Amino acid sequence: xxxxxxxxxxxxxxxxxxxxxxxxxxxxxxxxxxxxxxxxxxxxxxxxxxxxxxxxxxxxxxxxxxxxxxxxxxxxxxxxxxxxxxxxxxxxxxxxxxxxxxxxxxxxxxxxxxxxxxxxxxxxxxxxxxxxxxxxxxxxxxxxxxxxxxxxxxxxxxxxxxxxxxxxxxxxxxxxxxxxxxxxxxxxxxxxxxxxxxxxxxxxxxxxxxxxxxxxxxxxxxxxxxxxxxxxxxxxxxxxxxxxx
Amino acid sequence: xxxxxxxxxxxxxxxxxxxxxxxxxxxxxxxxxxxxxxxxxxxxxxxxxxxxxxxxxxxxxxxxxxxxxxxxxxxxxxxxxxxxxxxxxxxxxxxxxxxxxxx
Numbered sequence: 001x002x003x004x005x006x007x008x009x010x011x012x013x014x015x016x017x018x019x020x021x022x023x024x025x026x027x028x029x030x031x032x033x034x035x036x037x038x039x040x041x042x043x044x045x046x047x048x049x050x051x052x053x054x055x056x057x058x059x060x061x062x063x064x065x066x067x068x069x070x071x072x073x074x075x076x077x078x079x080x081x082x083x084x085x086x087x088x089x090x091x092x093x094x095x096x097x098x099x100x101x102x103x104x105x106x107x108x109x110x111x112x113x114x115x116x117x118x119x120x121x122x123x124x125x126x127x128x129x130x131x132x133x134x135x136x137x138x139x140x141x142x143x144x145x146x147x148x149x150x151x152x153x154x155x156x157x158x159x160x161x162x163x164x165x166x167x168x169x170x171x172x173x174x175x176x177x178x179x180x181x182x183x184x185x186x187x188x189x190x191x192x193x194x195x196x197x198x199x200x201x202x203x204x205x206x207x208x209x210x211x212x213x214x215x216x217x218x219x220x221x222x223x224x225x226x227x228x229x230x231x232x233x234x235x236x237x238x239x240x241x242x243x244x245x
Numbered sequence: 246x247x248x249x250x251x252x253x254x255x256x257x258x259x260x261x262x263x264x265x266x267x268x269x270x271x272x273x274x275x276x277x278x279x280x281x282x283x284x285x286x287x288x289x290x291x292x293x294x295x296x297x298x299x300x301x302x303x304x305x306x307x308x309x310x311x312x313x314x315x316x317x318x319x320x321x322x323x324x325x326x327x328x329x330x331x332x333x334x335x336x337x338x339x340x341x342x343x344x345x346x347x348x
Binding site for chain 2: 027062110130134
C-alpha cells in the first residue's frame with residue numbers, strides 16, 4: 001500500500017476502519033473526482049475541439065470525456081463515437097447518440113469495420129494511464145481502428161510543472177461528501193490519492209499515471225509507424241498529434 | 246470468469262435468447278476472451294440459429310454490482326454485426342438497460 005498511497009492518505013489507509021479501494025471507479029464519487037482531476041484546465045476543450053475537428057470526420061473518443069461535451073458537439077454536427085467501459089459514465093449521453101457509445105473496441109470493429117475512424121482522441125491526460133508496455137501495445141492496436149491517414153490526439157502533463165504543484169491537498173464536495181485529494185510524483189509515476197468520510201464511512205482510493213516526455217511518446221509511436229508532433233505547448237500541458245504512416 | 250460462472254452465464258444468455266426469439270432454435274457456438282485496443286478485457290459468447298448469429302460481449306464493471314453486456318446480431322444479409330441492445334448481468338440474470346436505435 002505504501003507504494004501507491006502517500007502522506008495523509010497513507011496514514012488513513014493504514015487504519016482498519018478505512019476501506020482502501022484499488023480502483024477509483026469502484027466508488028462513483030472517487031470516479032467523478034478523478035475524472036475532474038484528469039481534465040486539462042489550461043485550454044477550453046470545447047473551443048479546442050471546435051477548431052481541431054472537422055464535421056465530416058469520424059472521431060472516436062476514448063477516456064475521461066465529459067458527456068455534456070459529447071452531446072453538445074454531436075448536436076453541432078460532429079460525428080463522434082465513444083468507447084467507455086464503465087456503464088455508469090454513459091448515462092448522461094443523450095438518447096440519439098447512445099448507439100455511438102461502445103464498451104470496447106472489438107464491438108466497434110464488428111459493427112463499423114476496421115480502419116473506420118479519421119481521428120482517435122484521448123481527452124485529458126488519459127494516455128498517461130498506460131505504462132510503457134501497455135503504451136507500445138496501444139499504439140500498435142489502435143492502427144486497426146484508424147483509417148489510412150488517421151490521426152491520434154493525446155495530451156501530457158508538463159512534468160516540471162507537476163513537480164512544482166504536487167504539494168497541495170485539495171478538497172471537493174460531491175453528493176454531500178467532503179473529499180480530500182492530491183497528487184504526488186514518485187519517480188516516473190504520478191500518484192493520485194483521495195479520501196472521503198461520510199458518516200461512519202471512510203474510504204481511500206488511488207490511481208497511477210505514468211510520466212512521459214513528448215519525445216518518449218514520439219519514439220514509442222515511431223515503432224508502430226506513426227509520426228508525432230506537438231501542436232500545443234502550454235504551461236501545464238502539451239498536446240500531441242500522431243499521424244498514421 | 247470461472248468455469249461454473251461461464252456455464253451459468255451461457256445458460257442465462259440462452260434463456261434470454263429464447264425470450265427474444267421464441268421461434269428460433271439457437272445453439273452455443275464459441276466463447277472467446279480478448280483484450281481490446283485500449284487494454285480492456287472482455288468475454289464474447291456466440292450463439293447461432295439458421296437465421297442469425299448473436300454475440301454477447303461481457304465487460305466487468307469496477308463497482309462489481311453487475312456486469313455490462315452488449316448484444317449484437319449478424320444475419321446472412323449483413324457483412325457486419327448490428328447492435329441490438331445493452332444489458333446488465335446480475336445474480337445470473339440479464340436485464341435490458343436500453344435497446345440500441347440507429348435510426
